[in-house]
Amino acid sequence: MNKPKNTSMIQSLQIGFQIVDLIAEQDHPLKFTDIQELSGITKSNLYKYLNTLTYLGLVYRDKKQGTYSLGSKLIEYGMLAIGSQDVIGTVTPYLRDISRHTSLSALVAVWTQDSPVIANISSSNATLNIGAQIGNRLPLHSATGRIFSAFQHEHEMKEWKQTALEKLPEAERTAFEEEEAKIQREHFAYTAEPLVKHVSSFSVPLLKYDSELVGALTVVGFSTDVPKTPHHETSRYVLQCAEEISESFGYRKQ
Template sequence: MRRRNDSATAAPEHGAPPGRTQRGIQSVEVGGRLLRALADARAPLGATDLAASGDIPSSQAHAYLVSLTRLGLIKRDALSGRYEPGPLALRLGLLHLAQQPALREAVPRAAALAHSLNCSVALCIAGPQGPTIVRYEHASLPLHVNLHVGTVMSLRATSTGRVFCAHLAPDALDDILARQTAQPVWRGTRGAAGASAAPPENPAPPAPDAAFLETLEAIRTRGYELGIDAPSPGVSSVCVPVLGPQRELGLSLTAIGASGALDVRPNGAVVRALRDAAAEIAAAAFHTTPTCPE
């Protein structure tokens, strides 16, 4: 009977002087290769593809997949048989995010906004598939919309998505657009928030949407975006970005409520409260000077 190799291996010691190593467990590192392969793929993978991507023989990978599934680091879809990140992986990812200064500053403010404005508030960051909710504060009044932690927002159809389109770097935006639309990517010109991006060497149709690019420039100018009765009828939203020292997007604050009840006026209470909160978060997280919204 072949004994599984769980022997210790030498690995560079984190933070140690060059040449100094510490012992590690080889089987843990092999399992880590499978997790890294799944993360790099950014999509569910079958056992054979996962083993090949992790450079592990299929016969050996099976035992690791069983253990990783038991731990909750991955899970297997019963219908497709493909593996994807599990609940423990999600918890670890959220724990990592919670240590980020901008999100740490934003969480208590999101709860306060939901209470004072009587609406739901979502905090989103840029995930591989698009703007992803990492914190969701529910309103006291019921809201008929299916939003929760992990929801990926549409780039074009939601106020949050359009804010991300307006502030993400062109290359990052191209990647996310390609995943969401499965269409050829485009690169729009940037306003004051970023440098202009040259078109790709072999541009493919469709051509850049001039009207959409104008919308993104308007978002950068006014500092917020609205979604009225869209994408869900009867539900409206206001989204404001939290920007770093170089005008890079840290995260977004989105207030969501019933149309008619949510104040979507440009100088209304919701827009003012979100912009004030975004300025406070940026000042605390990035040590920027708070600016008074116009």
């Protein structure tokens, strides 16, 4: 975590946010010893930084597990920064309902300046590692990424999409484009194990009155439990939830 000193900056503030960045980069909560090992900060100083960050709500400490994760204040700042607070507030009750009804994890993702990010998650299985947490950016090849590719304004996601597609062989790019047309027709995207082995997901769009995308509603679980088509009972339930959410934003199905 050693960086060149800059006399025009407050070094302790830099270190504090480097700790926040370190926690954000992981796909699971960290113990004190994990953070100490990764950061190289002395134990006495790290205690002070973590206590301060926890007090400010920038970091959350699970007292039972003794682990640290991103705090609610960061989530609040993030939602205000991307202007999606209304979306999150509307979708969150549905996430809980979907998670309870399907016994799968449910999340909502919204578009930032350059990629989709997870804004909230409801999980029915605390032991399931879905490979992502609130604030994580999602790749094009994920089910969520495919929904944004199919429905987000082209000029907003052009660079993000182009960068990802350039890494694919021509045959895979062609297959992706053909699949995208199907996603636009069915309002449904499925991807097998995009981030974690044995964990798959499907995603559906959330639209507003002018048919523009406001977010993606995604269901994640063990590959054996996640439906691959929009015709499955679970898929139909989630699509109905998405339709109700979209209607609250003025969308009317054609």
